[in-house]
Amino acid sequence: xxxxxxxxxxxxxxxxxxxxxxxxxxxxxxxxxxxxxxxxxxxxxxxxxxxxxxxxxxxxxxxxxxxxxxxxxxxxxxxxxxxxxxxxxxxxxxxxxxxxxxxxxxxxxxxxxxxxxxxxxxxxxxxxxxxxxxxxxxxxxxxxxxxxxxxxxxxxxxxxxxxxxxxxxxxxxxxxxxxxxxxxxxxxxxxxxxxxxxxxxxxxxxxxxxxxxxxxxxxxxxxxxxxxxxxxxxxxxxxxxxxxxxxxxxxxxxxxxxxxxxxxxxx
Numbered sequence: 001x002x003x004x005x006x007x008x009x010x011x012x013x014x015x016x017x018x019x020x021x022x023x024x025x026x027x028x029x030x031x032x033x034x035x036x037x038x039x040x041x042x043x044x045x046x047x048x049x050x051x052x053x054x055x056x057x058x059x060x061x062x063x064x065x066x067x068x069x070x071x072x073x074x075x076x077x078x079x080x081x082x083x084x085x086x087x088x089x090x091x092x093x094x095x096x097x098x099x100x101x102x103x104x105x106x107x108x109x110x111x112x113x114x115x116x117x118x119x120x121x122x123x124x125x126x127x128x129x130x131x132x133x134x135x136x137x138x139x140x141x142x143x144x145x146x147x148x149x150x151x152x153x154x155x156x157x158x159x160x161x162x163x164x165x166x167x168x169x170x171x172x173x174x175x176x177x178x179x180x181x182x183x184x185x186x187x188x189x190x191x192x193x194x195x196x197x198x199x200x201x202x203x204x205x206x207x208x209x210x211x212x213x214x215x216x217x218x219x220x221x222x223x224x225x226x227x228x229x230x231x232x233x234x235x236x237x238x239x240x241x242x243x244x245x246x247x248x249x250x251x252x253x254x255x256x257x258x259x260x261x262x263x264x265x266x267x
Contacts, residue, residue: 001028001029001030001031001032001064001065001152001153001185002026002027002028002051002062002063002064002153002185002187003026003027003028003061003062003063003064004024004025004026004027004047004051004060004061004062005025005060005061005062005063006023006024006025006059006060006061007021007023007024007025007047007050007057007059007060007061007062008021008022008023008024008057008058008059008060008210009021009043009046009047009050009055009057009058010058018209019209019210020043020046020209020210020211021043021046021047021210021211021212022210022211022212023060023212024047024060024211024212024213025213026204026213026216028185028187029185030152030185031183031184031185032185032186032201032202033179033185033186033188033199033200033201034186034187034188034200034201034202034203034204035187035188035189035190035195035196035199035200035202035203035204036048036187036188036189036190036203036204036206037190037191037193037196037203037204037205037206037243037247038191038205038206038207038208038211038247039191039206039208039247040191041208041209042206042207042208042209042211043206043209043210043211044157044189044190044191044206044211045157045158045189046211047189047206047211048078048155048156048157048187048189049157050062050069051064051069051076051153051155051187052069052072052076052078052155053069053070053071053072053073053076054072054078056070064076064152064153065152074102074149074151075149075151075152075153076151076152076153076154076155077146077147077149077151077153077154077155078146078154078155078156078157079142079143079146079154079155079156079157079159080142080157080159081157081158081159081161081162082162083130083135083138083139083141083142084142085130085138085141085142086130087129087130087131088129089129089130090126090127090128090129091117091122091125091126091127091128091129091130091133091141092110092113092114092117092126092127094130094141094145095113095116095117095141095144095145095148096109096110096113096148097145098145098148098149099148099149102149104149109148112148112150113144113148114126116144116147116148117141117144119177119178119181120140120141120143120144120174120178121140121174122137122140122141122144125137134167135162135163135167136163136167136170136171139159139160139163139171140171140174142159143159143174143175143178147178147182147184150182151184152184152185153184153185153186153187154184154185154186154187155186155187155189156186156187156188156189157189158189158190158191159171159188160172160195161190161191161192168192168195169198169226172195172198172199173224173226175199176198176199176223176224176225177224179199180223180224188200193240193243193244193247194240196219196243197219197221197225197236197239197240197243198225198226198236199225200219201218201219202216202217202218202219203216203217203219203239203243204216205217205243205246205247214246214249215246217239217242217243217246219239221235221236221239
């Protein structure tokens, strides 16, 4: 579904060139949930924006459904850290906003919007305004809005990072249910190990800048998952510990060798 081949991204500013990502090779299968995990500044959000068509790659190619990404597409939805709801529109009208923008049939999509709100635990809130909702509820509305067009791909850039721990865990459970229901292909950027393990089929661990794929970790744990009392808690803890160890390593063995080689050449 999503394929990145030799993808790199370099920014040029007043202080010079900054290499954000280098040589990313990744395939995400249809219906798969992949989390991208790494330290702050490793290029996670840059990677997501390139897949969304919001940023061009400096090198390499990105395809979705075998078509190169050159600009934003209607079959790719993106959810950001903040809900960005229109304050004068009701919950239902916020969900239906893409329908109006793209000129789709409002009557056809109204029932779908109500189904999504029910799936997300927001039945009965259709006529509320955003300021009448909690932060977690607002983000659920944004999730429903992202799903209204039944996108093939959903890109999520730390959508729960501004929420408290309990609300984040609750929404992680909701997102698991939505994914199991819709089977959308999801790429989810996070800096939270627990969030990655709870949600993903695979976790892509990026190295510090320039971001490179250090390792891809399979999360073979039955769903639904949670951090509470459940039969799979030991498996969740084991995978979380492995990811924590990876993130604590400043350099992978090949990176250490590269640094040493560069130092030898300089001398």
